[in-house]
Amino acid sequence: MKSMPLQLESYLGKPVEALPTPALIVDADALEHNLACLAGYFARRKARLRPHFKSHKCVTLARRQLAAGNTAGITCAKLSEAEVLVAGGVKDVLIANQVVGKPKAERLAVLNHAATVRAAVDGAENVEELGAAAVAAGVAIGVLIEIDVGMRRCGVPPGEPALALARKIAATPGLRLDGLQAYEGHLVTCPDFEERRARVTDAMQPVAATRRLLEAAGLPCPIVSGGGTGTYEITGNLPHFDEIQAGSYALMDCAYAKVSPMFHNALFVLATILSSGRGFAVADVGLKGMGNEFGLPVIAGHPEARPRSIAEEHLPIDNFGAAVGEKIRIIPSHGCTTCNLHRRMWIFRRGMIEDMWPIEASGCLE
Ligand SMILES: Cc1ncc(COP(=O)(O)O)c(C=O)c1O
Numbered sequence: 001m002k003s004m005p006l007q008l009e010s011y012l013g014k015p016v017e018a019l020p021t022p023a024l025i026v027d028a029d030a031l032e033h034n035l036a037c038l039a040g041y042f043a044r045r046k047a048r049l050r051p052h053f054k055s056h057k058c059v060t061l062a063r064r065q066l067a068a069g070n071t072a073g074i075t076c077a078k079l080s081e082a083e084v085l086v087a088g089g090v091k092d093v094l095i096a097n098q099v100v101g102k103p104k105a106e107r108l109a110v111l112n113h114a115a116t117v118r119a120a121v122d123g124a125e126n127v128e129e130l131g132a133a134a135v136a137a138g139v140a141i142g143v144l145i146e147i148d149v150g151m152r153r154c155g156v157p158p159g160e161p162a163l164a165l166a167r168k169i170a171a172t173p174g175l176r177l178d179g180l181q182a183y184e185g186h187l188v189t190c191p192d193f194e195e196r197r198a199r200v201t202d203a204m205q206p207v208a209a210t211r212r213l214l215e216a217a218g219l220p221c222p223i224v225s226g227g228g229t230g231t232y233e234i235t236g237n238l239p240h241f242d243e244i245q246a247g248s249y250a251l252m253d254c255a256y257a258k259v260s261p262m263f264h265n266a267l268f269v270l271a272t273i274l275s276s277g278r279g280f281a282v283a284d285v286g287l288k289g290m291g292n293e294f295g296l297p298v299i300a301g302h303p304e305a306r307p308r309s310i311a312e313e314h315l316p317i318d319n320f321g322a323a324v325g326e327k328i329r330i331i332p333s334h335g336c337t338t339c340n341l342h343r344r345m346w347i348f349r350r351g352m353i354e355d356m357w358p359i360e361a362s363g364c365l366e
Contacts, residue, residue, distance in 0.1 A: 055250060112140070188231050276324050
């Protein structure tokens with residue numbers, strides 16, 4: 001027997017609870033609030049927004065972010081995400097990571113025939129690899145030197161090491177030095193805003209000095225890109241930053257709710273109670289439908305409910321008397337890894353299904 005097709009026509013105008021579960025559902029009013037809120041903020045700033053695609057991986061949503069205004073383009077994490085974006089008509093993409101290895105360098109070069117697709121670099125070998133692929137494809141690839149501002153992920157130290165890499169890029173045919181990238185990921189969730197502001201401002205000072213150093217050496221640095229949902233009000237006001245790569249602000253999750261309360265939660269996993277009694281209930285979603293790196297989720301509208309643990313397909317919820325068959329809305333602790341697990345997001349307004357957007361880059365990991 002065939003399963004019921006998950007087509008929009010079957011559910012349009014119905015209550016969101018009609019969907020088979022687990023389902024990823026998005027509150028349109030909350031999403032629109034978030035997009036307008038951040039676009040409005042950057043309307044009054046020198047820096048522009050470059051929304052991070054890895055947070056939702058949905059091309060329709062990326063287009064909405066661009067349409068909301070005050071954007072420089074889209075950020076993504078992976079080459080395969082960039083390919084999805086370009087196929088979806090996005091013309092300016094920054095891959096905020098290194099694209100390593102000849103086959104990927106070639107794919108990046110080919111992509112630059114259709115759009116401007118930049119990448120972050122932090123090593124001489126990778127620079128040579130990208131340059132060779134660009135020359136072979138007859139394009140120029142724009143690169144940003146990634147500076148490690150204390151996160152100890154990718155990046156070169158600020159100052160002289162960055163200048164040495166900039167010289168190498170300038171001397172490499174096929175590459176265009178477009179600037180610097182610095183992501184302060186170790187500070188974005190620092191709970192106290194004033195402490196966050198002080199630590200981010202400190203961490204980002206060497207980026208300003210590096211930009212001056214490069215410019216003094218005759219190496220222009222037109223773009224400095226970084227920042228996120230937890231730091232847009234800090235990094236976005238630093239005079240040496242041109243782009244802010246916030247991503248989570250669009251859909252949010254319960255980890256970010258504590259850090260950036262100006263944004264509303266738009267993302268839920270709709271689930272069904274499978275079993276109830278003995279003082280707890282069990283919902284039909286687990287790790288295969290919801291990221292949990294930032295802790296257990298929250299049950300919307302039920303502050304008394306206490307998710308106990310998360311298994312593959314089950315979520316046991318203590319102190320919760322929901323009935324078997326009841327549909328509940330769960331706010332995941334991490335929206336980015338949750339969206340990567342789903343193929344579509346259902347858009348609802350005031351409880352009714354309004355649209356369905358494919359998550360084209362779900363599972364795009366390379
Ligand atoms: C390079 C980079 N930029 C920006 C972000 C900001 O994303 P968010 O707004 O979700 O904190 C991230 C998040 O991991 C990132 O890795």
